[in-house]
Amino acid sequence: MWVPAAVCGLLAVLLGLPFAGGSTPGAVDATVAGWTAHLSPGVLRALVLPTEPAVVIALGVLAVVLCLRAGRRTDAALALGAPLLAVLLNAFLLKPLYDRWKNDTLVYPSGHTVSLVAVLTVLVLVTRKAYVVVLSALALLVAAAGLVGMGYHYLTDVVGGTLFAVAVVLLTWSVPRRVPARSTG
Structure with a gap:
């Protein structure tokens, strides 16, 4: 899980660089915002x-x-700790570091997305069920449309939040664990 975690983390870092210290949307951000503008x-x-x-x-x-x-x-401790770690790192390290603003709020990576995706990633790892993957992806797509449509975030904020949350959870989940010895009696 180290390789996918590293790739997701690197992509999250790189995606935010063009928008750091700014508040203007990219071309894709503006296009997606236009798609959601008609929703009530x-x-x-x-x-x-x-x-x-x-x-x-x-x-x-x-x-x-x-x-x-x-x-x-x-795993129960990791299920609790990994999302918490992702949210804290995002709020206190990444958002201030990227300094991307929208409506007087730091927005990259999306904290809404980090919290949701971190928990969904944990659920996927815990259950290892295909239907949990599908439902998680649907929940993320729905939430992304809402976050962009409500004007809370740009699409790049949501994608960056997704990548960062997956990276933190996978990295946390990759930590070697002590396997209990088998009982002999």
């Missing part, structure tokens, strides 16, 4: 629902409970 405020509010703290926390608790039910205490 009610639809947009529904689309950002997956990024709401109550939803993200509920998904995180689900991941921890699944780990504990399976007797995977280390």
